[in-house]
Amino acid sequence: MSTPHELSVSRFIAAKPETVWKAFVEHATEWFTPRPWTTPSVDYDLRPGGRADVVMQSPEGERHAYRGVVLEVEPGRRLVTTGALTEGWIPQPGDMNFVRLDTFEPEGDGTRYTARARHWDEKAVSAHRDMGFEQGWGQAADQLAEVALRLEQTS
Numbered sequence: 001m002s003t004p005h006e007l008s009v010s011r012f013i014a015a016k017p018e019t020v021w022k023a024f025v026e027h028a029t030e031w032f033t034p035r036p037w038t039t040p041s042v043d044y045d046l047r048p049g050g051r052a053d054v055v056m057q058s059p060e061g062e063r064h065a066y067r068g069v070v071l072e073v074e075p076g077r078r079l080v081t082t083g084a085l086t087e088g089w090i091p092q093p094g095d096m097n098f099v100r101l102d103t104f105e106p107e108g109d110g111t112r113y114t115a116r117a118r119h120w121d122e123k124a125v126s127a128h129r130d131m132g133f134e135q136g137w138g139q140a141a142d143q144l145a146e147v148a149l150r151l152e153q154t155s
Contacts, residue, residue, distance in 0.1 A: 005119040007128060009137045013111045013145045015152035017104040020111045021076045023148040024102065031143035032056070034136045046073045049089070052081035067092065071099065078103050096124060111148075115141060 013020050023031065028042035033056045040063075041055040052068035069087055072080035084097035101116040115137055119125040 003116075003118060005122060005125045006116055007119075007125060007133045007137075008114060008116040009134065009141050010112060010114040011138075011141045011145055012107060013113050013148050015110055015145075015148040017106050017111045018076050019152045019155065020104050020113055020144070020148045023144055023151055024079070024104070027147045027151070028054075031147045032140060034139035035143070044070070045087075046070060046075070046079070048072060049087065051087050052083075076104060096128060098124065098128070113141060113144065 015023075025044055025046065028044075029039045032039040032042060032054060036059045038057045039054065040057055041053070043051050043053040045051040048070055050070040052070050053066065054068075055063055055065045057063050066083050067086045068081050068083040069085045069089070070079070070081050072078065079102045080099065081102075082097065082099045083094070084092055084099070086092060097120065099118045101114075101118065103112075103114045103116075105112040105114070117125075117128060117133065117137070119128060
């Protein structure tokens with residue numbers, strides 16, 4: 001079932017859900033931002049109301065810091081965050097606020113990873129789509145898979 005104002009990407013990753021989760025939360029600086037951009041910092045406090053802060057950097061050195069909050073966490077299976085609020089439930093201004101849902105579902109011998117961005121309205125979802133959501137988040141999902149496969153092979 002489709003949710004209004006939602007964009008999503010999904011990938012099968014040939015690694016256990018626990019490994020994909022570990023790659024997601026412990027190695028986010030290695031995969032979170034589509035190359036050639038980098039992610040110098042990811043600061044998660046994995047509890048409802050905890051931090052979900054990310055710094056992304058362009059190849060030219062321009063930095064974009066995004067502060068957010070964890071709404072829900074089910075370790076190894078689901079993480080829900082938003083940049084619409086920060087720790088202490090402080091509202092954030094902006095036209096590009098959305099709720100991010102990342103899920104890690106067992107599928108055969110691997111994991112079905114799905115990232116969803118749920119927006120407040122059609123204007124925001126259109127703007128995010130036009131910014132290259134599918135390509136950018138798809139590339140990040142592929143990079144997550146690379147990290148998870150590396151971790152799976154070394155465990």
